[in-house]
Structure formats: structure tokens, C-alpha cells
Amino acid sequence: MGFIKDYKAHVAEREELGVPPLPLTAEQTVEVIEFIKTGEYVDMMLELLENRVSPGVDDAAYVKAAFLNEVASEEHHVAAISPEKAVEMLGQMLGGYNVKPLVNCLSSKNEAVVKAAVKALSHTLLVYDAFNDVEELHKAGNAAATEVLTSWANAEWFTSKPELAEKITVTVFKVPGETNTDDLSPASEAFTRSDIPLHANSMLAAKMEKPLQTIKELKEKGHPVAYVGDVVGTGSSRKSGINSVQWHMGEDIPGVPNKRTGGVILGGIIAPIFFATAEDSGALPLELDVTQMETGDVIDIYPYKGEAHKNGECIATFKLRPNTITDEVRAGGRIPLIIGRGLTSKARSVLGMGSADIFLKPEQPEDNGKGYTLAQKMVGKASGLEGVRPGMYVEPEMSTVGSQDTTGPMTRDEIKELAALGFNADLVMQSFCHTAAYPKPSDVQMHHTLPDFIANRSGVALRPGDGVIHSWLNRMVLPDTVGTGADSHTRFPIGISFPGGSGIVAFAGVTGSMPLTMPESVLVRFKGEMQPGITLRDLVNAIPHKAIKEGLLTVEKKGKKNIFAGRILEIEGLPDLKVEQAFELSDASAERSAAACTVKLNTKPVVEYLKSNIVLLESMIEAGYEDHRTLARRIAKMEEWLKNPSLMEADKDAEYAAVIEIDLNKITEPILACPNDPDDVATLSEILADEKRPKNIDEVFVGSCMTNIGHYRALGEVLKGEGAVPTRLWVCPPTKMDAKQLTEEGYYALYGAAGARTEIPGCSLCMGNQARVADNAVVLSTSTRNFDNRLGKGAQVYLGSAELAAVCSLLGKIPTKEEYLKLTKKIQGKESEIYRYLNFNLIPEYKLN
Numbered sequence: 012m013g014f015i016k017d018y019k020a021h022v023a024e025r026e027e028l029g030v031p032p033l034p035l036t037a038e039q040t041v042e043v044i045e046f047i048k049t050g051e052y053v054d055m056m057l058e059l060l061e062n063r064v065s066p067g068v069d070d071a072a073y074v075k076a077a078f079l080n081e082v083a084s085e086e087h088h089v090a091a092i093s094p095e096k097a098v099e100m101l102g103q104m105l106g107g108y109n110v111k112p113l114v115n116c117l118s119s120k121n122e123a124v125v126k127a128a129v130k131a132l133s134h135t136l137l138v139y140d141a142f143n144d145v146e147e148l149h150k151a152g153n154a155a156a157t158e159v160l161t162s163w164a165n166a167e168w169f170t171s172k173p174e175l176a177e178k179i180t181v182t183v184f185k186v187p188g189e190t191n192t193d194d195l196s197p198a199s200e201a202f203t204r205s206d207i208p209l210h211a212n213s214m215l216a217a218k219m220e221k222p223l224q225t226i227k228e229l230k231e232k233g234h235p236v237a238y239v240g241d242v243v244g245t246g247s248s249r250k251s252g253i254n255s256v257q258w259h260m261g262e263d264i265p266g267v268p269n270k271r272t273g274g275v276i277l278g279g280i281i282a283p284i285f286f287a288t289a290e291d292s293g294a295l296p297l298e299l300d301v302t303q304m305e306t307g308d309v310i311d312i313y314p315y316k317g318e319a320h321k322n323g324e325c326i327a328t329f330k331l332r333p334n335t336i337t338d339e340v341r342a343g344g345r346i347p348l349i350i351g352r353g354l355t356s357k358a359r360s361v362l363g364m365g366s367a368d369i370f371l372k373p374e375q376p377e378d379n380g381k382g383y384t385l386a387q388k389m390v391g392k393a394s395g396l397e398g399v400r401p402g403m404y405v406e407p408e409m410s411t412v413g414s415q416d417t418t419g420p421m422t423r424d425e426i427k428e429l430a431a432l433g434f435n436a437d438l439v440m441q442s443f444c445h446t447a448a449y450p451k452p453s454d455v456q457m458h459h460t461l462p463d464f465i466a467n468r469s470g471v472a473l474r475p476g477d478g479v480i481h482s483w484l485n486r487m488v489l490p491d492t493v494g495t496g497a498d499s500h501t502r503f504p505i506g507i508s509f510p511g512g513s514g515i516v517a518f519a520g521v522t523g524s525m526p527l528t529m530p531e532s533v534l535v536r537f538k539g540e541m542q543p544g545i546t547l548r549d550l551v552n553a554i555p556h557k558a559i560k561e562g563l564l565t566v567e568k569k570g571k572k573n574i575f576a577g578r579i580l581e582i583e584g585l586p587d588l589k590v591e592q593a594f595e596l597s598d599a600s601a602e603r604s605a606a607a608c609t610v611k612l613n614t615k616p617v618v619e620y621l622k623s624n625i626v627l628l629e630s631m632i633e634a635g636y637e638d639h640r641t642l643a644r645r646i647a648k649m650e651e652w653l654k655n656p657s658l659m660e661a662d663k664d665a666e667y668a669a670v671i672e673i674d675l676n677k678i679t680e681p682i683l684a685c686p687n688d689p690d691d692v693a694t695l696s697e698i699l700a701d702e703k704r705p706k707n708i709d710e711v712f713v714g715s716c717m718t719n720i721g722h723y724r725a726l727g728e729v730l731k732g733e734g735a736v737p738t739r740l741w742v743c744p745p746t747k748m749d750a751k752q753l754t755e756e757g758y759y760a761l762y763g764a765a766g767a768r769t770e771i772p773g774c775s776l777c778m779g780n781q782a783r784v785a786d787n788a789v790v791l792s793t794s795t796r797n798f799d800n801r802l803g804k805g806a807q808v809y810l811g812s813a814e815l816a817a818v819c820s821l822l823g824k825i826p827t828k829e830e831y832l833k834l835t836k837k838i839q840g841k842e843s844e845i846y847r848y849l850n851f852n853l854i855p856e857y858k859l860n
Contacts, residue, residue, distance in 0.1 A: 014042040015052065026036050026807055030208035034268040035063050037070035044078045053091045063268050066105040067137070067427040073108045076101060078455065080112035080336070080637035083124055098127035103266030106137020107430030107459070111439045114144045117155040125155045133162035135170070136350045137430040163358035166369045168351055175337045176293070179273050181237035183308040185259075185301070186218065189242040189568045191798050192285065194218045195252035197361050198780035198801065202451045204251040205420035207269050211258035225306065226259050234309060234668040235275065236260045239301050243278035244285025244567050245604055246798060247499040250512030252423055253288045261294070263756035264343075267428075272343055277301055277319075279570070283577035283606045284499060285529070288512030290336065290563050293344035296845030299329035302569070330744045333404065335371045346518050349406070349526055360493050373528070382662020384532045386579045386607045389507045389659060393493040396773050401531040401804030406556075409519040410506070412439045413484040416446045416454070417780065419461050422497055425517035432468065435523035438645050439470035442480035444773040449781040450475070466637035470520070471769070473636075476502055478746030480635040481716040484623040485594055489648055491615055497521050499601040500716050500795055502608050504593035505617055507579075508609045526762035530578050530606045531668040537584030539675035543839070544832045547592055548717070548812035550673070552682035554580075556692045566691045573690070575603035581661070586613040590620040591848050598717055602689035602796055615657050619850065621649045626851040627748075630859035634779065680828040681815045686789075689799045695828050705789045705807055709818040711736075712784070713813050714743030715777040715794040720752060721846035722793065722813030727758040728837045728845060733768040737823040739785075743770035748849055751860065765820070775794055776802050791819040814838065
């Protein structure tokens with residue numbers, strides 16, 4: 012009775028929060044099974060076993076599958092569950108621990124069990140190596156196995172699902188302006204992201220009044236509710252944002268507790284990563300003019316005609332993209348469609364059938380005979396091609412995959428649902444940079460459990476306090492390769508990365524590839540010479556600054572223009588940058604809403620970087636980091652590249668959607684992103700001349716993945732001898748290696764003398780889920796983005812260089828150009844020493860402490 016009492020109390024507690032109970036643990040599942048065996052509370056326990064156990068390779072799924080296997084094989088008789096019912100319940104578990112029992116049932120002497128097993132397996136996609144077992148039974152003359160193979164070959168798992176309707180009627184829930192993923196999935200609630208219903212309670216809480224109540228009232232009109240916005244999904248690549256939208260506007264998935272699929276998302280612009288994450292999750296994202304849609308409107312959407320009607324009149328037109336999206340929605344998402352298509356193809360091959368015409372084929376562009384860009388060559392190499400044209404669908408090999416801790420628990424759950432016990436990507440890395448400094452109890456539990464989950468599948472697990480994911484992952488990347496990560500700032504300075512939500516990252520890690528419709532590229536070409544006092548961060552902001560002046564980017568959200576959105580940003584003209592410097596440029600492509608970024612470098616800095624990284628990875632193995640075999644394999648591949656170092660280059664006749672040239676000679680003062688929009692950029696002079704912009708600075712943050720060790724030396728040099736600063740100054744190096752070196756060089760003493768607050772290496776203020784600035788503070792930050800309420804409630808945040816941050820911390824205001832140049836003269840003449848990067852191979856007997 013203890014279990015019943017405790018579970019009812021848990022249900023009541025969750026009801027108070029407006030959410031369903033959590034899925035059962037393995038221990039709870041054991042308790043439920045014991046009640047079923049004894050015949051007590053049977054109806055309640057059957058409901059729990061059937062619908063409250065997570066599928067795939069969850070620990071509770073293992074317990075459930077083992078019990079149902081005993082019943083299905085008639086080793087154990089239970090009055091409440093017949094053998095064929097046990098098979099039906101196994102069939103709802105998607106894949107993983109249920110597959111072997113189902114395959115065994117194909118040889119059962121009980122015809123009802125065999126029939127149920129055929130039906131269950133015919134609709135199971137995640138069979139992996141068990142496909143070979145079904146094939147062997149088929150070849151041995153097992154008719155049931157042949158029936159399963161035939162069903163897979165005919166794609167009955169797909170054709171049995173309803174097609175996307177000709178007409179979809181929805182009620183509009185509109186969020187005017189821009190919705191970023193912080194709005195849908197607040198960083199302050201990041202610790203609840205894997206608990207989808209609970210996290211969904213926070214959706215839009217800081218954006219508007221009573222959003223969830225409004226959605227509830229709109230549902231009373233009797234139609235599904237569609238999410239509508241002018242600009243939707245900018246910011247980080249958060250599957251949790253899609254999860255929240257689908258929880259409130261989607262539909263339940265049988266046998267999968269606390270998760271939903273489906274839903275309609277309409278946007279004037281939908282950020283590319285968010286769009287792709289919606290595709291993966293079974294939603295229908297459509298880009299169209301939403302200016303005539305308001306909350307409460309009832310809209311008829313005609314997907315195949317490409318029209319949206321209100322009151323019988325067409326108010327917007329659109330084109331379905333990709334052309335396969337109707338199949339994706341029908342299959343329950345792009346990921347199950349890809350897996351299912353592969354299973355169908357494999358079955359047809361075994362049965363000697365030709366290729367299937369069941370699925371829509373991706374539209375492929377014609378070859379125009381022109382050359383390829385650098386990005387197109389990199390993706391081509393990973394796809395077994397010379398190059399990939401814009402609009403071409405490919406599934407490139409994922410050489411490097413990154414996962415960070417606020418999305419890691421979701422990625423873990425997605426891996427479980429994919430029924431995967433190992434990774435096929437060459438290197439998968441998990442960091443703990445977003446939660447290490449101020450962990451909540453759930454974070455501490457995750458710190459103890461997630462590393463083993465990753466390492467046991469051959470991934471590499473970092474440790475809390477090691478530092479920022481990107482500063483580490485970049486050191487594991489191979490030149491001219493392709494990767495992904497569940498953080499929008501997974502942007503390689505060498506190679507190319509296409510970030511995605513936790514679902515696609517799990518898929519990429521498990522399968523070693525990811526779906527990609529190749530975007531167009533925008534070329535940014537720098538020329539001239541950098542001027543005194545100008546930093547790489549100023550060049551980062553010079554890109555949108557020039558785009559605005561050329562009419563390629565607008566700050567206004569309604570009818571927004573953004574030449575970079577959904578395209579690849581390719582950067583040339585700075586070939587001798589160190590790789591750490593190149594990352595400043597590639598990192599910031601996330602703020603441009605670009606799908607990816609490349610930076611053309613000469614071979615020399617890449618050779619220097621890899622030699623250093625080999626020593627770091629060797630020291631990781633010596634320090635006991637796992638999986639050591641994965642690290643050793645990556646070291647070997649780096650050493651192989653160094654034997655004949657060469658880098659791809661764009662062809663001279665490559666085509667771009669736009670070419671933006673930036674003359675370094677004309678950039679003579681710092682350029683900042685202004686509160687609170689990374690697209691709203693201005694020079695110091697322009698800010699000081701604008702009465703609407705705040706000039707005082709209350710707090711300064713020097714940290715985030717946008718920084719490297721050189722920035723902290725520059726900060727220290729500007730602060731040296733100036734005493735305590737009048738602002739609240741935060742200092743947070745990106746890795747523990749940086750922090751150790753800066754301490755040994757005496758820079759931490761300078762930070763202390765300035766009264767700075769030094770943080771454990773990691774993300775600190777950047778994401779806003781740990782420490783926060785004071786309410787309504789005006790801040791100068793070196794972090795990645797400055798959306799409303801991200802760093803602090805009501806905060807107004809400028810984004811700029813560490814050098815400018817140092818000056819602002821001293822003056823407590825936005826400086827004039829002259830003040831800035833005067834205070835940064837301390838750096839002049841010391842550049843080679845200040846901007847000196849960590850080359851571990853040059854440190855005698857280096858060890859990772």
C-alpha cells in the first residue's frame with residue numbers, strides 16, 4: 012500500500028502544478044508489476060504499465076519489456092494480461108528492449124502471439140541489428156518473419172498513418188514581433204527542460220500576460236491552436252522551445268508519457284534551426300505573411316494549394332518546404348521518416364524488390380556547372396561528393412557532435428527513445444558548462460549520472476568546472492569536416508557545424524549522420540588593415556553594421572530583412588588569424604541567424620592548433636577522461652592530417668546569395684550591439700549621439716564562448732594600477748586551463764585589485780540561468796546575445812569587446828572614441844604577449860589538472 016499512497020500523493024502534487032505525473036522509474040515499474048501479478052488494483056496498474064513507462068532503452072522500459080516477454084512467451088501466466096496483449100504492449104515501446112522479445116514471438120506456437128508480433132514489428136522502426144535476426148528467420152522459412160519484412164518493404168508503418176489533410180482549420184495564437192527561444196524556454200527554468208510539461212508552464216511567462224490561459228480559452232473554439240508570430244524561434248537551438256509549443260498545441264503520442272507531437276507554427280520568418288527542430292518533431296512549420304492574422308482568428312490552411320484563408324478569403328500564400336514536409340508530418344517527424352525509409356529500403360533489398368515510390372523524393376537542384384564555395388566542398392566531402400549545391404538534400408557524415416548540460420538531459424532522453432546503446436558518430440562530447448557554477452539539486456544529480464551515460468556509449472564526458480563546451484569541442488574538431496551540436500553556438504572555426512535541437516543531435520550521435528538541405532551562402536570579405544584599438548569583436552559587429560547600411564538587414568521585426576537568416580556565412584580576408592580568433596567570427600554567426608559558418612584560414616595556424624590539441628587530448632586520457640578510445644582515435648586522425656596538412660578553398664567562380672565587402676581601414680572605433688538586439692549595432696559615436704540609448708554602465712561581464720585567454724590579459728592590462736572600479740565587474744574565463752594560466756601570470760591579482768567577481772570557468776551570466784545582473788541594470792557584456800531578460804530582469808545589455816568592457820568598467824559609462832583609445836594604449840606594444848594563446852605542446856610536460 013506504500014506505493015499506492017506515495018504515487019497518489021505524487022499525482023496530487025503534480026496536479027497542483029497543472030501537469031501529469033512523471034514517467035515511472037524502474038523501481039516503480041517493479042512495484043506495478045508485482046501488483047499485476049497478485050491481481051491487486053489491476054486496472055490502475057495496467058494503465059500505469061501501458062502508458063506511464065518511457066519507451067526505448069530507459070531503465071523502466073527494460074523492466075517492462077522483461078516482464079511482458081515472460082507473459083508473451085508464456086513462461087509466466089498473469090490473469091490480467093494475455094500473451095497476445097503482452098505483445099501488443101511490447102509493440103508500443105518504439106524499439107530497444109522490446110525488439111528481441113517481439114522477434115522471438117515470431118516463432119511462438121501460439122498463433123495469436125505470432126499474429127500480434129507481426130503487427131507490432133511491422134510498425135517498429137528502431138530495430139537496428141535485430142533486422143538481421145528477422146532476415147535469418149525469413150531465410151529459414153519462417154512465414155511470420157517474411158510477413159514482417161514484406162510489411163517493412165511496403166512501408167506499412169507509413170501508409171497506415173493518415174496523410175496530411177487537404178484543409179487544416181486552426182485558431183490563431185499570435186505573439187507579435189519576435190519570439191526567441193528564451194521566450195519559449197526560459198534559461199532560468201533550464202533545470203526543468205527534460206520534464207516537458209513542467210517546463211512548458213514557463214512558456215512566454217516573461218513575454219506576455221497569461222499566455223497559457225489564453226491558449227486554453229482559444230482551444231474552446233474547438234480547433235487546434237496554431238502558434239503565430241512575425242519572427243519565430245531566433246536564438247539558441249532549443250528543442251525545449253518546440254517541446255513547449257507542442258505540449259500546449261500538439262497531440263499525445265500513445266505509449267510515450269509526457270511528450271506530444273504535431274502542431275502548426277506560422278511565421279513571417281522562422282529561424283532555420285527552429286524550423287528544422289519543428290520538422291524533426293512532427294510539427295508543420297510554414298513561413299508566410301502573418302500580418303492579417305490576430306489572436307482568436309480562425310484560419311483555414313490549404314497545405315497543398317499553399318494558401319491561408321480567413322473568412323473565406325485568401326490572406327497569405329506559401330510554398331511547402333522542404334517538398335517532403337508532408338511525408339515528415341505523416342511519419343511523425345523528419346527523424347522517424349529517415350529511419351523508416353532506411354528500413355523500407357533495406358527490406359526491399361532483402362526481398363529482391365526495386366526501389367520504392369512510396370515516399371516523396373527531395374527536390375534536387377540542377378548542376379549549373381559553377382564552382383563550389385568552401386562550405387559546399389566541406390559538406391560534399393562528408394557526403395561522398397565533390398560539392399553540394401544550395402537546395403540539395405544530403406545526409407553528411409557527422410564527424411564531431413557536441414551536447415551541453417541544459418540540453419543534455421533531453422538529448423539523453425532522445426537517445427533512449429532512439430533505443431541506442433552506442434554512438435556511431437566518430438566523436439560525441441558532453442559538457443557541464445551551463446550548470447557547474449550554481450547547480451540546483453537536479454543539476455548535481457545530472458552531473459553524477461550523465462557522464463556515465465555518455466561514456467558508456469563511447470562519448471567523451473567533460474567534468475563540471477572544465478569550462479565552456481565550444482572552447483573544448485573546437486579543440487577536438489578535424490579540419491574540413493562537418494558536425495553539429497545542441498547549442499546554437501556550436502560553430503567550428505575549422506570545418507563547419509550545423510547546430511540543431513537535442514533531437515537531431517541525438518540522431519547525429521547515434522547514426523553518425525544528419526539530414527541537411529544545403530543552404531545558400533553569403534560571402535563576407537574583409538580587406539585593408541585593422542586600425543589601432545580595433546578588435547575582432549568590432550569586426551563581428553561590423554558585419555551586421557555593413558549589412559544594415561546596404562539594406563540587407565533591418566532591425567525592425569515586422570517585415571524584417573535578414574540576408575544571413577538560414578544561409579551559411581562564409582568569411583574571407585583574415586587568413587592568418589589564430590584558430591581561437593577565428594572562432595569569434597564563426598561563433599557570432601548564430602546571432603545572424605545563419606545556418607552555419609566557415610572561416611578561410613591558412614594552413615599554418617591550423618597546424619599550430621592541432622599540435623596543441625593533440626597534447627591536450629593526450630593529457631585528458633592520462634587524467635582519466637572517458638571514453639579514452641574515442642579520444643585516442645581522434646588523436647590518431649589529427650596526427651594523420653598533420654602528415655600532409657592541406658585545407659579546402661572555395662572555387663574562384665563559386666556563387667553566393669550576396670557578397671559583402673568590409674574595408675578594415677574604415678573601422679576606426681568600436682562597434683557594439685545595442686540593447687536589446689544583437690542586430691541593432693552602432694559605433695561608439697552613433698550611440699553617444701542617440702538620446703534614446705543609455706550611456707551609464709552599471710555592470711560589466713567579461714566571459715562566454717566569445718572570449719579567449721587574450722581577452723583576459725587585455726582586461727588585466729587596462730585595469731592595472733587603476734584601483735577598484737565603480738561598476739560591478741564579472742570575470743569568467745572559458746576554461747580551467749585559461750584560469751590556471753591567468754592565475755600563474757598574476758592576472759587574477761589584478762582582477763581582485765579592481766574588485767571584480769571571478770566565476771568558475773563556464774557560461775556564468777551568458778545564458779542567464781545561473782547568476783544574474785541586478786534588475787534593470789545597464790550592462791556591457793562580452794557574451795553572445797542580449798535578448799530581453801536574458802542576463803537579468805529588465806536589463807539593458809550592450810555587447811562588445813573585452814577591451815571596451817575594461818574601459819566601461821573603469822568609467823562606468825559608454826566612453827567616447829578618444830577615451831577608449833587613451834585607456835587602451837596600455838595594450839599597445841604588448842600585443843604579441845597579450846594575445847598569446849595556449850599551445851599545450853610548448854608547455855614542458857603539460858598535465859591537465
